[in-house]
Amino acid sequence: MLTVNFSRVKTSAAPLVHIEREIEMRPEFFDRAKKLVFKADHVMVVGDLFYDEPYVTGNFRVTADLVVPSSRSLKPVDYHEEFSFTENYTQNKPSKEELDENPDPIVLVKDDVIDLQTAVEDNILLNIPTTILTKEEKEQDIYPEGKDWEVVSEASFKEGKKNQINPAFAKLKILLDQKNDDSDKK
Structure with a gap:
């Protein structure tokens, strides 16, 4: 489980707190992901956190090797995912205005713990494209069909x-x- 203490980043003498770690996906992630992700390996998160009152802001880069279902046939497809995301963390409930004005998500921290594991897992799901095809489906333009129907x-x-x-x-x-x-x- 990847977590960082809000107060550690806030009181750090260094301007940035650097994170570079391979993480293992929790069983809860696969329960939540149900039919969106069959497997996730080599999930690497690299990033920095810094305090800019009233937020701790994190900028992260994630890479992962996934096995996801084809959007046509539901057959497993190997998919390498790379993306970046930014989140702001706060100990005080953000106002509606703050949420509306800030282009990056604002996450309320509980018990001084920033849950980066969940942030990475959520963003892995958000960054899976809507169309993923097997090699054969791409090359041969294969569409599913059944008795008396076809796509x-x-x-x-x-x-x-x-x-x-x-x-x-x-x-x-x-x-x-x-x-x-x-x-x-x-």
Whole structure:
């Protein structure tokens, strides 16, 4: 569990408190992540914390090797994630104005403990792209299908829409064709 004491950073003689550590994901993370992350290895966090009244601000860089489900087939995909995030930590409940004005999240600290483990875990989930494909799905443009159904690309869908006949116009065409046939007989 990766934690830092708020008061340690606040009273530190050094301008920055440096963190550089590989962390192990807790079972609670995988319970929370359910079907979003199958595996997480080599999770490394590097960053600095500093005190700027009334906050301790942390700037972090995270790298992780994940196994996540394909967004098409749900098959496991190896995915290397790298991202940065910044958070502000405070011992006093922030006002609505503070929350609205600050571009970075403000996290309320409990019992003088900054929980960096949860911050890293949350940000790992937030930084997983919405579309992740297996190598085959990318290269061969493979879409899932089943009995009497299939997923199609947006281009295929639009092409099908172009060639689709409006049912109301189809009925009108039949009526016009019948009328033309009747007038030809006379």
